Amino acid sequence: MTQKELLELIKTPGMIDYAALKTPEALALFPETLSQLLGQAEAHFEALLKMSDEDLDYETFIDPFFTNDEILNVLFKAIDSFNSTDSSDQTRKIIADFQPKLVDYYNKVNLSGELYQKLKHIESQPLSAHQKRSLELILRGMEVAGVHLPEEKREVLKKINKQLSELSEAFNNNVIDSKAEFFFETNDESILSEMPEEDKQAAQKEAKQRQSKSAYVFTLSPPSYIAIMRYCNDASVRELFYKANNQVACSGKKDNRPVALKILKLRQEKAALMGFKSYAEYILQERMAPSPEKVLEVLGAVNDRAGKEAENNIEALKQYAKKDDFEAWDLSYYAEKLKKETFHVDDKALKPYFAFGNVVEGLFKMIKTLFDVEMRPVDVPPYAPGAMTFEVYRNDEHIAYYFLDPFTRPEKRPGAWANDIRSGYENSKGEYHLPVVINVCNFPQPTDGKPSLLTHRDVETLFHEFGHAIHVMLSSRNLPNLNGFNTEWDFVEAPSQILENWCWEYEVLSQFATHYQTGEVIPNELVENLKASKNFMSGLFLVRQNEFGFLDYLLHHEPVPETVAELDQTCFEISDRYSPFKKFDGFSMYTAFSHIFAGGYSAGYYSYVWAEILEADLFEKAKELGILSRDFGQKYAEEILAPGSQRPPMDLFVDFTGHEPSIEALFKKHGIVG
């Protein structure tokens, strides 16, 4: 393969041939080609800046920007995607070498005062509504980065950003290292008698790897921790794990307390530099939530109602456990037991009804019913074992391409996700490049003569990820930054989460959930059981999520503590106030709260419950119009999905439902009444 051939694979307005892109000879050309495309983008950027103001308009200035960056993006997204699904030394090295250069380029663009002035000039010209919105979003993004600040403030900002990224990394490393120090060895079969075989096997494997003298080793890694909290019948062991998990990186050499304090102070400084009262307020510039007060009001309202339900939940558990001194570490254990006894929900009994092929067929059939969207399989060699390619049609119009990479393999990152490999854009010749979107999952591989059988949780995952995919597919031919995923961050999970609702409905399940051997349709009784178990202990679930939401939000909205001791005290008080359990002395969850100190969720943890309120409310509309009705599908596709970011999501939402998001829908969804 030559570089020219590689570029043709990327530049095509048609399907991107992933199988060809993934060959070793194509991969060998990636580093050089990426560098070259970046060089071109940079040269183009410089040339644009030289244009005189009279020549500037949207078509001559902004369109070429999109086209240029898009080709580079498609190639980078491809390698990024391969690195997630088929990671190798080669893919890792390509990313590690190139990513910093790409980040530098975008920093340069976003912080270019010259570019900002030119865009401001174009903003004053007559523009179409879409162009105006697209430009508004570009300018907003640059302002969030600080482009409009005077030179000396921008220099300070750069220093803060650099420090923040170093501190985040240090925070993360401390969490990993501190967690790794804890492990628990045992030979005592009696305390593990209720634990599923696979969890015990994992603990045996851990023991072997560590050359332990004991048969089992458990750690704080999530599957191991969950296994202990749910199934270990010795309360003192659960207590040990609970306390260790809530005292990660809070002392000694891996102490995250000063790191967290420094991060909060720098974020506060950054917000002040930009003219905001708090970091939470600064973050909201690019969010759907209108103000910190509104976020706190929502968290408070959830807490009031769910808090009462959580108390009922705990009361029920106490009675069941016949234990007066019921503690936080007893929760998962007794909840798991009671759930099993009450609902008899059993993955083993459900799985035969969820053969992978049937599930996909059922999902596509539902999509056709709702949106008149047809998934037509394309007969091309799969780019990975089991991977599938589809052309997506709506009313016989070709609207997108879709890849599905369903099965687990050793080189694949765990979890499931959706990516827009190509956002959809028009090049200078007026050719429209349709969006290409991919869903990746980690379902079990089919074996000889036996299809891949999914759990109901897996089915829900597929529906969720497909919800993201359909958001991209159904985006009308927009300007690239107005498409599907490019929406406010606290809205983007609404279209995915809403689709999960359908896989809990018998009306939907009865259409595809048939036993893979006998062909029998899933019994209604099984589905009813499953549904009943869904809201088990939902008060506790919401309250726990809310405790994290409050901690994150108050830390980023109220004045930052002066000292580590004050920070300790503040965090303890917040957690204690919003938790149904009294926190033990030394409780320090925040020192391992990587979501907000080392991830992208700072002042954003609320978005979990926010998006859930939105989708629950939107689903009320589906129930009103009929969950399999074209009336709903058409309206939802046209008013929520197709516009993408053409208008602010709150406007789309209010026009669609006729009201502002209602928290009642969330409680209804979780079966919390009264």
Ligand SMILES: [Zn+2]
């Ligand atoms: Zn999602």
